[in-house]
Amino acid sequence: MTMRIKHRGSVPQIDPTAWIAPNAVVSGKVVVGPRSRILYGVVLTAEGRADLQIGSDCVIMEQAVLRASGQFSLRVGDSTLVGPHAYLSGCTIGPSCFIATGAMVFNGAVLGEGSTVALGGIVHINTTLPRNSWIPIGHIAVGKPGEVFSPDQSTAVHEKIGQTGFPTYVFGLQTENRHRSEINREIACQYSRALQVHQHDEILSDD
Numbered sequence: 001m002t003m004r005i006k007h008r009g010s011v012p013q014i015d016p017t018a019w020i021a022p023n024a025v026v027s028g029k030v031v032v033g034p035r036s037r038i039l040y041g042v043v044l045t046a047e048g049r050a051d052l053q054i055g056s057d058c059v060i061m062e063q064a065v066l067r068a069s070g071q072f073s074l075r076v077g078d079s080t081l082v083g084p085h086a087y088l089s090g091c092t093i094g095p096s097c098f099i100a101t102g103a104m105v106f107n108g109a110v111l112g113e114g115s116t117v118a119l120g121g122i123v124h125i126n127t128t129l130p131r132n133s134w135i136p137i138g139h140i141a142v143g144k145p146g147e148v149f150s151p152d153q154s155t156a157v158h159e160k161i162g163q164t165g166f167p168t169y170v171f172g173l174q175t176e177n178r179h180r181s182e183i184n185r186e187i188a189c190q191y192s193r194a195l196q197v198h199q200h201d202e203i204l205s206d207d
Helices: 154-164 166-171 179-200
Strands: 003-006 025-029 028-030 045-047 052-054 066-068 074-075 087-089 140-142 147-149 203-204
Touching: 003 028, 025 028, 028 045, 045 052, 052 066, 074 087, 140 154, 147 154, 154 166, 166 179
Parallel strands: 003 025, 025 045, 028 052, 045 066, 052 074, 066 087
Antiparallel strands: 003 203, 140 147
16 A cells, blocks of 8 residues: 655655555655656655655656655656656656656756656766757766766776766765775665664555
8 A cells, every 4th residue: 555654754745636556655755746646666765854856747657766865855847757667866857858667867967858868778976968868778877967878888987987976976975095895884884874764754644
């Protein structure tokens, strides 16, 4: 059944004209706009004090995960479709966008109106794409402004990502002269401490 969860005092706000599937999870400071449809197995979660807003006439398809966390709130513009098994974290999606099956859009990314991320496409952290951008199947967009790389350009992608500094940008960690294992350990511990607050969550309804 639909699970609405009160998190850190914030209760999901769902427009009466929206439809939420019986087994979807909506947690925290989440707003679902008019006539939007949240399908089976979707997770909409706003961690901590971040908020998540779904506009009007949106479709979030089966098993998609949309997550706001820390300093990264999440916005989905009106008339946008998010495909099955897509993953969106702390990003801004403009109106009339299409995020296909298995696509991923990460923290701080901004997609302009009418943009498309095709099957398995990735928009990396802190990437900005203009209106009507197109990320082809399996390609990766990185940078500000965003550059699009094909799957066989892994070296260039890693160089770009390295310039962005994922652990610093997302977690605020200093990485210079530190082993990767130490950085990974600190990320896991930081996540664990932050997620402990869920012990105080309250299930509001499962109707």
